[in-house]
Amino acid sequence: MTLLLVIIALALGLITYNNPKNGLLVLVASLPAYLLRTELLGVPTTLLELMGLVFLLAWLLRVRKLPFRDLNNFFGLSLLLIVAAATLSVFVAPNVMAALGVWKAFFIEPILLMLVIREMIFTKQVRVKELFLALGVSALVISLVGVIQWITGMGIPVPWDIERRITSLFDYPNAVGLFLGPIIVIGTLSVVITKGWERIFWISASTLSLIAVIAAQSEAALVALVATFIIAGLTHKKTRIASLAATTILILITTLTPALFQKLTLHDYSGEVRRSQWTETAELLKNHWLLGAGLSGYPTALAPYHEATEYEIFQYPHNILLNIWVELGLLGVVAFGLLGFILIQTARQKPSRAQIIALFVLLEMTIHGLVDVPYFKNDLSLLTWLMIAITLSTYARPKTR
Incomplete structure (x- = not known):
């Protein structure tokens, strides 16, 4: 298995060296490749990590320059703080080796890839719509496998088979919603601005992906999608009234439907689990507010605070703020907060259609x-x-439109 994964990664390297754009598109279309895991020289890794590393090396050999320009600004500062927080959290973690794995896979490699992609977009080596289409191909594969699971009932792992909650290629149902939700946003908004085969492609990809998310019973993904499209509608003059009407109708339906109201206010079983997690995490952070628990250290750090023994200890607190805080400490919260501020500022500066979608x-x-x-x-x-990368591809640079 290891040899095969290395060969696949090296093949991507050859593609990238000959044509960086094609290499990037293959990489973007292969995001679920992290599911193929192995060890290389005793270090746990995934096919996606190997592909990302080989892509970076091949790109550097081809281009022979570092993609670090235009970072002498708040964006560069936010990246520096995020890397600093992640690095510090390696040494805070109870298991340094596990923390190093998270450090390289979730921070260092993705940030380096972001810088390369940002450079390629700005220098017009790749078009954003091509990156979106690559994601759409990935979504089609995931959703098709999921829909087949749903129709046949085959391949759904225990215990999800009891409720017929599909997992597609992933290990658990919510991973379907987490991955496909963002691509449904891309596809739905792209339908409005594309024509011909691209529109047909995005209608197909978005529809199948939505069916897969519904079949996975990923309620949080569905709520996030509805909320996102309502907000998108409110930001556009032509759809503002319709969005306000839809919001009013949804509020009425939610209020008049006890089961739905219970779910949205987190008073069903899943909501009780989340609220229990957050309460215990808050107690943990009272004593570890500065440094958090370290990368991959949350389950170990939470154990002394875990009183609701009827619920398991999860890998993360399942809340975006708490996730960052326990993993990266207060510095990580500040760093991602600064990055979020930069993104919001970009949204206020007449962004392109691609940037709006991102x-x-x-x-x-x-x-x-x-x-x-x-x-x-x-x-x-x-x-x-x-x-x-797409949103900030023109950050601190003169815009060419």
């Missing part, structure tokens, strides 16, 4: 992250930084 993708991930973990996975961390 911003709404990040919004959907943030809303979903109120009750889940939208970043600390190999595919999601790279997807996050891809959207940041």
Whole structure:
């Protein structure tokens, strides 16, 4: 298995060296490749990590320059603080080796890839719509596998098979919503601005992806999608009234439907689990407010505070703020807060259509992250930084339109 994965990664390197754009598109379309895991020289890794590393090396050999220009600004400062927080958190963690794995897979490699992608977008080596299409191909594969699971009932792992909650290629149902939700945003908004085969492609990809999310019963993803599209509608004059009407109707439906109201106010079983997690995490942070628990250290650090023994201890607190705080400490919260401020400022400076779509993708991930973990996975961390690269591809540079 290891040899095969190395060969695949090296093949990507050859593609990248001959044509960096094609190499990048293959990499972006291969985000679920992290599911193929192995060890290389005793170090745990994934196919996606190997592909990302080989892509970076091949790109550097081809271009022979570092993608570090235009970082003498708040964006560069936010990156420096994030890397500093992640590095410090390696030494705070109870298991340094596990922390190093998170450090390289969720921070260092994705950030380096973001810088390269940002450079390629600005120098017009790749078009954003091509990156979106690569993600759409990935979504088609994931959703098709999921829909087949749903129809046949085959391949759904225990215990999700009891409720027929599909997992597609992933290990658990919510991973389907976490991955496909952002791409549904891309696809739905792209339908409005594309024509011909691209529109047909995005209608197909978005529809199948939505069916897969519904079949996975990923309620948080569905809520995040609805909220994102309502906000998107409110920001556009032509759809503002319709969005306000939809919001009013949804509020009425929610208020008059006890089961739905219970879910949205986190008073169902899943909501009780989340509220219990957050309460215990708050107690943990009272004593570890500065440094957090370290990378991958949350389960160990939470154990002394875990009183609701009827619930398991999860890998993360399932809230975007708490996730960052326990993993990266207060410095990480400040760093990501600064990055978020920069993204919001970009949204106020007449962004391009591609940048607007990327911003709404990040919004959907943030809303979903109120009750889940939208970043600390190999595919999601790279997807996050891809959207940041698109949004900030012209940050601190003269815009050419």
